[in-house]
Amino acid sequence: MQLKEVLDKYPQSEDYLIEILMDYQKHKMHHDLTEEELKTIAKHLDIKESRVSSVVTFYSLFSLEPKGRHVIQVCHDVPCHVNNQTAVLNTLKTMLNIDVGQTTDDEMFTLEYTSCLGACDKAPVMRIGEKTFMNLTSNKVKAIIAEYRGRKHA
């Protein structure tokens, strides 16, 4: 989706900054925002770029760096931790051959931590893009990743 299309969806008012950023970033293949795009948004909303920069660097869901096509976010807070989240994370690291904070060489996956996803009754959990996966085990994780890899050629 073009930036202009996203901008046209919202009222031209500064309080929509976060909505616009979230919406636009979602449509980007590598889930990042560039300075050029942010400058356009600042201009459109008639706000200072320093403010946009401040917002983008404050909220953890925004990124100035390109990421893999699929961003895998693993919850590591206490309810997941006590339900063997470490095993899940280790499986992911081994399968993808990357550490947390890294992107695979084929730019398919980025592995990150996330703050609690609010599904603690189904811990451990992770999110790939907008989809949450619950009650994870190492085997389940292997199947999920295999499925995403399969999509690559689809």
Next chain:
Amino acid sequence: MINLKINGIDVEAKEGSTVLDAAKEYGFDIPTLCYYPDLRINSDCRVCSVEVAGSNHLMTACSTPVKEGMEVKTNTSKVYNARKTITELILANHDTNCTTCARNLNCELQDLANTLGIEENRFEKVLEMDAVDDHNPSIYRNPNRCIKCGRCIEVCKDVEGTYVLENQGRSNEVKVAPKYGKYLSEEDCTFCGQCASVCPVAAITEKDDTQRVFDAINNPNKHVIVQVAPAIRVAIGEEFGHKSGGQWTGQLITALKRLGFDRVFDTDFTADLTIIEEGHELLERVKTGGTLPMMTSCCPGWINYAEQQHPDMLEHLSTCKSPQQMFGALAKTYYAQSSGIDPSDMYVVSIMPCTAKKYEAGREEMQSNEGMQDVDAVLTTRELAKMIRSQGINFNNLKDGEFDTPFGITTGAAAIFGATGGVMEAALRTVSEVVNEKPLEKIEFEDVRGFDGIKEATVELGGNPVKVAVAHTLKHAETLISEVKAGKSDYAFIEVMTCPGGCIGGGGQPYGTTNKKRIERIESTYRVDDSMPVRKSHENPTIQKLYDDFLEKPLGKKSHNLLHTHYHPRHKKV
């Protein structure tokens, strides 16, 4: 009045005042760090925490309004421990190489640690060194010393409306920086230096040029001359322990002579010259239907701002160079010729209350001799004080000296350049008399005096009422600009100064400058004016002689070449 108890003592405080104010009134000093008079209170550092009965949590004295029946304790062990712990936390993430820091012994954090008796830090050092920003001629930013007090952000946003500095990121990774951590030189920074002036530590300072000046003084082949801006003489004493509101012209001159400058001149002289040129420019614009309102061009922060934000408004700016640059141009032409010195053997230093002047001096337009800047180095009031101290010159014991000729004879009109409205008043004194062809009955233009953000006045010129306006801080200037752009402005002449109060409140003035001190300096400025034998620029005999001997006439060819300039829209880099 509100009645409350502080440390068991009955206290009366004004409604709307804070616990901090009330405590101070009764002799309880509560330490502060992020708090700064005149700035919006954000209570971020939490150093001024106090106990208030009924709350388990501590409250910050700077942000807590007094309440009837309130019971405050300012120095319990809980409070002391909190203050000490907070200060230790700051120190653990701060470059504490104090002895090699520009603010050593003049640092609010150092003072605080000393006051609280911190002799060791329980917390491990967690500072991760970051690159410093020394990519511009005016401001030096050292993030390793930043304590995230937020003062600079408040000044940049709230006072100036320039929005360059902002919190970037979050948690312990938060940085106070321009967008995406860029250099100030890549941003729309006007280099006004108000951030440096409120910084409690040495995270933002002026770029230090003292060594360059020492080198020039110590070079026997250089004829080193110095000019002093009008705002310096009413502030320099504060660096040496005096209260604000005095004036120290004579001691200042002697100190400069003792530092080894070959000639000590007064920027007031070229301030008078500015009035002649600018006054005639205004009259010319009015007569020939030129762009109005004309806007003053003495303030380099304002020029930067106009070029960055309002490239379509540059026609409104007076083409006159600032007094600093008029001085530089005359020094390396007229003075060089008349004293038989090759301009390349000259070194021109200015003492300015301003950090943007450092940038201005380096502009490529400011060369009257090809490839040679008219002004070679600009020092702030603070840098000058540092030089004086370093040379063992006891400022307070100095006898009064006198400015050298020819650039030493000045008027009261020039003296008030340092105060907001001063340039306007000086111009009005001259323009009125030139146009009306009779002496003013009252020389003071009270309407343009004072500390209001925007002031306006109507004066009678040749039988017609003419409206003028004065703004200090860019935030207030922006209001006037919007009016001009919207076609709602009927002003003929607008004075803009970037710093609150004008140059006397400049970004290079002594630390601890507050609006109260600014007002005292302004009052002192008007006292200087009152005491001058000549108070109108066009009556300055040396100026008349300068035109006779050298410049010929206002707005003439020579003036055009030496005293006027032009401006460029700045294309922002991404």
Next chain:
Amino acid sequence: MPEQKMLTKRIGDINPLSIKDALEKGTYKQLEKALKMNRIDLIDEVEKANLRGRGGAGFPMHIKMMSTAKQESTPKYVVCNADEGEPGNFKDRYLMENDPHIILEGILIAAYATGASKGYFYIRGEYNQAISIMKWAIEEAKENGLLGTGIQGSDFDFDIEIRTGAGSYVVGEEFAMIESIEGKSGRTRVKPPFPTDEGVFGKPTLLNNVETYCNLPFIVDMGGENYSKIGTKTSTGTKLISLSGNVTNPGVYEVPFGTTVREVIEDLGGGVPNEHKIKMVQLGGACGPIIPEFMLDLQIDFERFEEFESKTGAGAIIVMDERQDLFEVLMRIVKFFQHESCGRCTPCREGHVHLEKLVHSFFKGDGNPNELYSLESLARVMHHSSLCGLGQSSPISIISSLSYFRDAFHDRMAFGGGEK
């Protein structure tokens, strides 16, 4: 004590994607009743009910409502805080995904009572499904004349829009949320003024948690006095509990105040599976106290929780069995808050880094008496002097651990410790 389902009674029975179903099952009936009441009488009922905030701080709802209602400045705003982000809490997500209209009905009643004309429903960006469901519910409510002008034939106009978070826990703090709604970073403001005086865009704003609003239709239905009979004398009504950790049946349970923690874990949650034993339980969420097994008969009640210098939090119970290491748990908690600190005030910005280092020392078994002293002192200073609820409550887990598990700290000192 069994569950006492009030807010969650229809969940499972109601189709969250159908306003028709909601209307058939009685949703918006209490709004109709409320719209016929005098606004101040309505707030009086809330006062009689003694409804207190369910988001963590437990502030009396009627005080906020009255304070907003009496403001002359307009427009007034109602904000629904659905930025549930504290580890161990998922009851707001449960409500949004299963019965969105009961929340909207509650918000509408609050808006009517306070004279607000515009609402913001702030949901954290991670809750994709809840965002979709709430958006759909709002659309359906608009189509059915329950939002917009002249609601249910009255002269009450109200509109609400969804705002999504972008990855920040601290935005759950009221002023941080207001900043975020205005399109800014989630850094709190200095109080006073409070949101009810100067909130969103500087206008009077009533800001409450999802669950709090959901109680309003029931107060209207049964009257404040009857409502106040549920629960205990000082803590009335029911509480949604998010039960997680090492427990057989984790999930959301609705219980009257006064229920004990043990009852929730054992009677409702089926206890700890596989013959493991409870070692410790964290109450409220990541910012709550960690207590040992022997204290589980503690009642869920605002007053009782305050004895821990703590709030009830949003009502999480995280059960940890004997296999869990206290210090690893503390590390997770501290790291969470360190990452989520807005970076504004010193104790929170700088403090978490050192809490983490100090806890890590004990985690490794390298602690020493000085570090124990520093940890305790730092945790208390952060608790007492941070600017907002985040930094004030994040050290509670450490402070409570130091009270109830002090031996564990001594056991983790190098050379067996020295202070004991």
